[in-house]
Amino acid sequence: xxxxxxxxxxxxxxxxxxxxxxxxxxxxxxxxxxxxxxxxxxxxxxxxxxxxxxxxxxxxxxxxxxxxxxxxxxxxxxxxxxxxxxxxxxxxxxxxxxxxxxxxxxxxxxxxxxxxxxxxxxxxxxxxxxxxxxxxxxxxxxxxxxxxxxxxxxxxxxxxxxxxxxxxxxxxxxxxxxxxxxxxxxxxxxxxxxxxxxxxxxxxxxxxxxxxxxxxxxxxxxxxxxxxxxxxxxxxxxxxxxxxxxxxxxxxxxxxxxxxxxxxxxxxxxxxxxxxxxxxxxxxxxxxxxxxxxxxxxxxxxxxxxxxxxxxxxxxxxxxxxxxxxxxxxx
Numbered sequence: 001x002x003x004x005x006x007x008x009x010x011x012x013x014x015x016x017x018x019x020x021x022x023x024x025x026x027x028x029x030x031x032x033x034x035x036x037x038x039x040x041x042x043x044x045x046x047x048x049x050x051x052x053x054x055x056x057x058x059x060x061x062x063x064x065x066x067x068x069x070x071x072x073x074x075x076x077x078x079x080x081x082x083x084x085x086x087x088x089x090x091x092x093x094x095x096x097x098x099x100x101x102x103x104x105x106x107x108x109x110x111x112x113x114x115x116x117x118x119x120x121x122x123x124x125x126x127x128x129x130x131x132x133x134x135x136x137x138x139x140x141x142x143x144x145x146x147x148x149x150x151x152x153x154x155x156x157x158x159x160x161x162x163x164x165x166x167x168x169x170x171x172x173x174x175x176x177x178x179x180x181x182x183x184x185x186x187x188x189x190x191x192x193x194x195x196x197x198x199x200x201x202x203x204x205x206x207x208x209x210x211x212x213x214x215x216x217x218x219x220x221x222x223x224x225x226x227x228x229x230x231x232x233x234x235x236x237x238x239x240x241x242x243x244x245x246x247x248x249x250x251x252x253x254x255x256x257x258x259x260x261x262x263x264x265x266x267x268x269x270x271x272x273x274x275x276x277x278x279x280x281x282x283x284x285x286x287x288x289x290x291x292x293x294x295x296x297x298x299x300x301x302x303x304x305x306x307x308x309x310x311x312x313x314x315x316x317x318x319x320x321x322x323x324x325x326x327x328x329x330x331x
Contacts, residue, residue, distance in 0.1 A: 011167060011300075012312045014080045018160060019314025022179055023321055025065070025073035025155075032064030054137045061132075062143045066151055074159070082162035085208035095212065097283050098203060102196060102220055104280030107273060109192025117187045121330040127188045128329070133225040134232070144225045149217035156180040156197060157204040157213050164309075168296045169205055171305040176201035182322035186329040196220065206292070231269050234262025 037060055040051035050056040090098075117125040132140065156176050164172040180197030181190045200213040300308055309315065 008304075008308060011298075012308050014163065015309045016312035016314030017076055017080050018163065018175075018179075019312065019316070019318040021073040021076035021314075022155075022183060023314065023318045024076060025069045026183070026185070026318075026321060028069035028072055029065040032068060033060055036060040036064060054135055055139060057135075058132075058137060058139045058143055062147070066147060070151060070155070073155075077155075077159050077163070080163045082159070083166055084158075084162050085165060085205055087208035088206060090203065090207050090209070090212050095216075097287065098199060098212075099216060099219065100276060100280040101199060101284045101287065102216055102280065103273065103276040104278070104284060105195035105199060106192045106220055106224070107277035108281075109190075109195045110188075112191040113188045116191075117330060120187070125188075125330045127186075129184075129186070129189060134229045136229075136233075140225055141222075145218050145222045149214045149221060152180070153200065153204075153210050153213045153217055156183070157200055158210050161201060161204055165205060166296055167298050167300045167309075168305055169293050171300060171309060173198060173201040173205060175309060179318070182319065182326075185322055185325040187326050188329075190326070202291070228269070231262070231266050235266050 037051050040047040040056070040060075050059060114127070117127070132144070156179060160176045160179065161172050164175055177194050177197035181194030184190060184193050196217070200217065203212050203216075204210060310319070
């Protein structure tokens, strides 16, 4: 167990280092990604493949972050003392409850993010993440379903919760959720990332076991990036949207006949998702009444927690970086 320093000045420095670590991961990732897609096109053979193919798109986006930027950021985080929560089992019943709540948070957060992005951008904003999700390259399973849950949960749950829970459980869970949402750097993902981040943070706080969060995170990503695109690919939505109002009955039946299996599966998926989301909302309301918040050894009062946790160089830098890129994503 690391030694915890209760000096307010030192606490502020600890939070600042967390913000600097996250800022470093983002900045180093961005620089390396720009270099990847700027330098490799100049190289013959494999260089063109690494920059212009879908494989190159995935590798250029995630390899610089996961292999270089994240380890550099973790070196900064390691300087902040931490203490892991006590380990407890979640139980199968609670796992199912939290999975259903995850469906609601994902569904509702996605709607809010999409609507706000459209309103603020006048309908011009493009959800770049959707391009990755709809890509058929099988490597997306490695990055979005396996590596992203593992690495993101390790950073935003394990590392951040361990280093902040000593100052207040609610503050630690909120910080974990907020930084997780902001780290996505776009409004499309912010709300559902914040909601899921809050839920995963609470689960880790109560169980001390990262694997529950990783599995839930992986399942949500699998549904959003593999299952949903596979079903959507079976329905030609553009053809349906472009259907002429004067189309004959025979032509309409032929169009629907070709897409009927996929259309039925799509409708079944949509109704199932809505049903799961409504169930998740009910369970969320019931579960919120039973949440347990324990007094922390160095509990910071509300106003002091905000001042100490966010009014520091590192966290201000990270928040401003995130907001800047959120704004740019709407242009």
